[in-house]
Amino acid sequence: MTLLDVRNLRVAFRLDRQHSIEAVKGVSFSVPRNATVALVGESGSGKSVSSLAVMGLLDGAVVDGSIEFDGRELLALDSKQRRAICGKEIAMIFQEPMSSLNPVFTVGAQIAEVLVLHMKMSKAQARRRTLELLEEVGIPEPALKIDAYPGQLSGGQQQRVMIAMAIACEPKLLIADEPTTALDVTIQKQIMELIARLQKRHAMSVLFITHDLGLVAEIADQVVVMRHGEVREAGAAQQVLTEPADAYTRALLHCRPKLNERPHRLPVIADFLGDAPVIPAKAGIQGPQAWTHSLDRSGGPSGLRRNDGGGGGAPLLEVRNLRKVFTQRQGWFGKREFTAVQDVSFTLARGKTLGVVGESGSGKTTVGLTLLRLHQATSGSVLFDGRDLLTMPTREFQAYKRRIQIIFQNPYASLNPRFNVGDILLEPMRIHRIGAGDRERTAIALGLLDKVGLPASAFQRYPHEFSGGQRQRIAIARCLTLQPEILVCDESVSALDVSVQAQVLNLLQDLQDELGLSYIFISHDLSVVKYLADQVMVMQHGAVVELAGADALYRNPQQPYTRALLAAIPGSG
Amino acid sequence: MMAHGAWRRLRADRVAMVSLAVVMAFLLMVVLSASGLIVADWEDEVGVNYAPPSFVGGATVAAAPEAARQALPDNPFDPLADDLAQLRAQAGEGGTPGGAARRATLPFGGDKWGHDVIKKTIKGGETSIVIGLVAALLAVSLGTLFGALSGYWGGVVDDFFNWFYSIFTAIPSVLMILAVAAVLQQKGVLTIVLILGLTGWTGPYRLIRAEYLKHKAREYVLAADAIGASHWRKMFGHIFPNVSHVALVQMSILVVGFIKAEVILSFLGFGVPVGVVSWGSMLNEAQNELILGRWWQLTAAAVAMALLVTAFSLFTDALRDALDPKVKA
Numbered sequence: 001m002t003l004l005d006v007r008n009l010r011v012a013f014r015l016d017r018q019h020s021i022e023a024v025k026g027v028s029f030s031v032p033r034n035a036t037v038a039l040v041g042e043s044g045s046g047k048s049v050s051s052l053a054v055m056g057l058l059d060g061a062v063v064d065g066s067i068e069f070d071g072r073e074l075l076a077l078d079s080k081q082r083r084a085i086c087g088k089e090i091a092m093i094f095q096e097p098m099s100s101l102n103p104v105f106t107v108g109a110q111i112a113e114v115l116v117l118h119m120k121m122s123k124a125q126a127r128r129r130t131l132e133l134l135e136e137v138g139i140p141e142p143a144l145k146i147d148a149y150p151g152q153l154s155g156g157q158q159q160r161v162m163i164a165m166a167i168a169c170e171p172k173l174l175i176a177d178e179p180t181t182a183l184d185v186t187i188q189k190q191i192m193e194l195i196a197r198l199q200k201r202h203a204m205s206v207l208f209i210t211h212d213l214g215l216v217a218e219i220a221d222q223v224v225v226m227r228h229g230e231v232r233e234a235g236a237a238q239q240v241l242t243e244p245a246d247a248y249t250r251a252l253l254h255c256r257p258k259l260n261e262r263p264h265r266l267p268v269i270a271d272f273l274g275d276a277p278v279i280p281a282k283a284g285i286q287g288p289q290a291w292t293h294s295l296d297r298s299g300g301p302s303g304l305r306r307n308d309g310g311g312g313g314a315p316l317l318e319v320r321n322l323r324k325v326f327t328q329r330q331g332w333f334g335k336r337e338f339t340a341v342q343d344v345s346f347t348l349a350r351g352k353t354l355g356v357v358g359e360s361g362s363g364k365t366t367v368g369l370t371l372l373r374l375h376q377a378t379s380g381s382v383l384f385d386g387r388d389l390l391t392m393p394t395r396e397f398q399a400y401k402r403r404i405q406i407i408f409q410n411p412y413a414s415l416n417p418r419f420n421v422g423d424i425l426l427e428p429m430r431i432h433r434i435g436a437g438d439r440e441r442t443a444i445a446l447g448l449l450d451k452v453g454l455p456a457s458a459f460q461r462y463p464h465e466f467s468g469g470q471r472q473r474i475a476i477a478r479c480l481t482l483q484p485e486i487l488v489c490d491e492s493v494s495a496l497d498v499s500v501q502a503q504v505l506n507l508l509q510d511l512q513d514e515l516g517l518s519y520i521f522i523s524h525d526l527s528v529v530k531y532l533a534d535q536v537m538v539m540q541h542g543a544v545v546e547l548a549g550a551d552a553l554y555r556n557p558q559q560p561y562t563r564a565l566l567a568a569i570p571g572s573g
Numbered sequence: 574m575m576a577h578g579a580w581r582r583l584r585a586d587r588v589a590m591v592s593l594a595v596v597m598a599f600l601l602m603v604v605l606s607a608s609g610l611i612v613a614d615w616e617d618e619v620g621v622n623y624a625p626p627s628f629v630g631g632a633t634v635a636a637a638p639e640a641a642r643q644a645l646p647d648n649p650f651d652p653l654a655d656d657l658a659q660l661r662a663q664a665g666e667g668g669t670p671g672g673a674a675r676r677a678t679l680p681f682g683g684d685k686w687g688h689d690v691i692k693k694t695i696k697g698g699e700t701s702i703v704i705g706l707v708a709a710l711l712a713v714s715l716g717t718l719f720g721a722l723s724g725y726w727g728g729v730v731d732d733f734f735n736w737f738y739s740i741f742t743a744i745p746s747v748l749m750i751l752a753v754a755a756v757l758q759q760k761g762v763l764t765i766v767l768i769l770g771l772t773g774w775t776g777p778y779r780l781i782r783a784e785y786l787k788h789k790a791r792e793y794v795l796a797a798d799a800i801g802a803s804h805w806r807k808m809f810g811h812i813f814p815n816v817s818h819v820a821l822v823q824m825s826i827l828v829v830g831f832i833k834a835e836v837i838l839s840f841l842g843f844g845v846p847v848g849v850v851s852w853g854s855m856l857n858e859a860q861n862e863l864i865l866g867r868w869w870q871l872t873a874a875a876v877a878m879a880l881l882v883t884a885f886s887l888f889t890d891a892l893r894d895a896l897d898p899k900v901k902a
Contacts, residue, residue: 427802478800
């Protein structure tokens with residue numbers, strides 16, 4: 001018994017008078033009653049556009065095909081009839097609860113609005129029902145929180161409010177568009193459980209849109225895999241996830257680093273689809289011996305990594321009792337202190353990787369920024385070759401900036417949009433007087449572009465002309481122009497698609513093998529950290545919870561918080 | 574660097590090129606008139622008083638004073654008759670631009686003294702355009718510099734500039750202008766430029782400061798810090814290209830505003846000295862002329878101003894787009 005039947009859906013966006021771009025190219029899928037269907041794909045696959053087409057939220061797009069909901073053809077309805085269905089019978093929750101809630105109204109008022117509008121309730125009735133709903137979605141002390149503003153709630157609570165709003169009218173279909181992507185892994189687990197519970201209790205259908213196949217296994221009855229606006233594979237969740245028929249699905253399943261295995265090189269989409277390799281074969285500039293690894297690595301994803309736990313080797317960086325306190329002025333004389341990092345100590349060995357894991361607010365990013373003096377540390381010391389980076393004069397630290405570099409989370413924000421790639425790569429060399437002149441610097445920059453797998457033609461182009469993964473490669477190349485010894489990677493792959501993430505992780509691994517770089521790899525994603533790190537440091541509320549060799553930590557976590565984090569990873573059971 | 578790409582994008586924009594051509598034509602006019610190659614003779618009283626434009630045909634208007642002179646009968650008892658006759662004869666020999674040499678109509682009319690309005694407009698443009706452009710450039714430069722320092726450094730620096738800004742904006746603008754004028758104690762184009770520039774930076778300052786506050790926390794600035802870029806470089810090499818559109822838009826608004834402000838200053842007696850013509854002083858004269866139905870001086874100055882201002886606004890708009898690499902050519 002199908003509730004939603006999408007047939008041959010086509011969505012095209014007008015670019016200008018002549019040109020249009022087809023985002024969805026003839027997609028068909030159906031959502032049965034009382035079941036959860038997962039729509040899986042990477043960015044640009046058209047999964048979100050398809051769901052927005054169902055909701056009728058695509059302004060100015062050409063929507064073609066058929067969307068049948070509960071026996072009615074949605075595309076044949078006028079906009080008024082369409083609005084009556086949306087919000088009442090089909091409800092949607094979005095990715096960013098922070099931006100989907102109106103910050104100047106209380107959450108109670110926003111939920112009540114839906115009830116008054118669609119259920120024709122009185123104000124008093126609506127308030128009573130709102131309290132019930134907040135209770136149902138697991139908001140603690142609903143009587144207090146009903147009059148709270150969105151800004152006063154945590155991200156997880158905001159998403160719960162969004163869910164309460166969505167189920168307020170007892171919809172038949174709930175569309176959840178990446179509802180947990182912006183949330184921490186432990187919160188994600190709670191929200192997933194909540195959605196599953198609500199689906200059963202209200203006997204609704206859920207269309208769950210995600211890029212993460214790991215999540216799908218926990219919730220979906222059926223899976224639809226999309227790529228480039230087309231359906232690659234559809235079927236029962238069990239069958240798609242265990243015996244995928246399509247090469248792309250297989251690739252997606254394998255690209256993601258897993259907790260229980262640690263290949264030397266992550267497989268990428270190209271390995272499965274037989275596309276042209278995205279990273280062209282390249283020769284190292286450091287000499288032939290550096291690339292001996294690449295020979296056995298090209299054999300495929302079977303080779304195991306040689307590094308295992310331990311922080312052996314000479315310590316390059318030694319951090320002692322690092323502490324960072326942010327002070328906020330309150331009134332004229334008042335001050336409020338917030339301790340972002342307290343008493344963090346660790347050592348980093350040459351050529352090794354330290355993974356730093358924690359949820360948002362754990363202080364992991366602050367640690368990274370403090371090491372580079374992008375934030376001023378409150379106390380503690382960072383010894384680099386025996387010299388304290390934190391207390392040396394700015395002039396002296398300038399020389400050390402060459403040796404310790406950072407790659408930021410968001411490649412869309414960390415490259416100056418007004419500089420072309422050439423300027424971006426030449427600038428650090430000009431500042432530090434690397435190379436004899438611009439000619440030599442250009443030669444170095446072109447060599448690095450090649451090393452990170454970008455064509456030489458990229459030199460003249462601007463950051464916005466590149467995809468996220470390519471931009472992150474540019475950011476990596478910018479760091480490499482200075483030939484650093486330590487690279488701080490601050491959530492450097494978090495904003496990337498799974499398949500692109502695999503490529504960038506492989507690149508980072510190759511560069512470490514070749515150039516002997518040390519990484520401080522900061523991430524909220526435990527499986528990514530597990531893939532790259534030799535040692536792992538778990539942080540919570542600004543303090544170190546556990547610091548151990550990667551394999552030991554994952555196999556045998558000592559602290560309850562570490563165990564909770566590991567248990568929250570989708571697919572970990 | 575990026576200048577090459579920006580020029581290429583600007584070249585592709587037809588509106589930009591037309592407006593640029595218009596602005597360049599005005600600037601060329603300024604240079605030529607300032608160097609005395611054209612309209613050096615604008616002060617010659619070539620036409621009769623308030624000579625109408627040729628295309629209107631001005632027989633009736635021009636004939637009136639002649640008729641009045643004819644109608645006056647000779648007064649045999651006039652004690653000054655001999656002296657006047659002598660003076661008239663001298664004037665005729667000296668070749669003053671009076672009498673028969675004056676034309677009844679001029680291509681676009683004449684003003685009170687019979688100056689050619691077209692030449693007067695070109696000469697007036699010299700003053701107005703220089704004042705508008707230079708003063709706006711000064712104001713935007715000051716505003717950008719203060720705003721950048723204030724937004725980038727924050728803290729005490731920001732407090733200081735905000736305090737400075739508050740004082741400047743707390744004083745009524747006309748009073749402020751009079752105060753600066755009183756301090757400078759001179760009349761002339763440079764004075765007006767300084768007055769307008771030193772009082773006009775507050776608007777750009779506020780906007781640029783806000784942009785710097787927003788941008789200094791962006792990751793690309795942190796990244797520039799990480800590679801060791803100096804503060805100066807971060808402020809003007811990295812952040813400024815990303816906020817330049819604000820300065821450009823402010824610039825085009827201020828140019829228009831300052832050309833008009835010069836009118837007010839002239840009216841208050843703090844403007845250009847007597848004998849120097851500007852679009853502002855022309856508009857000022859036009860107030861009285863309009864009552865008499867002599868519309869041409871007003872029209873000439875207004876059309877010239879509108880043309881320049883429109884072209885300039887369109888050009889800055891196009892320049893803003895061209896400087897943004899995301900906008901496709």
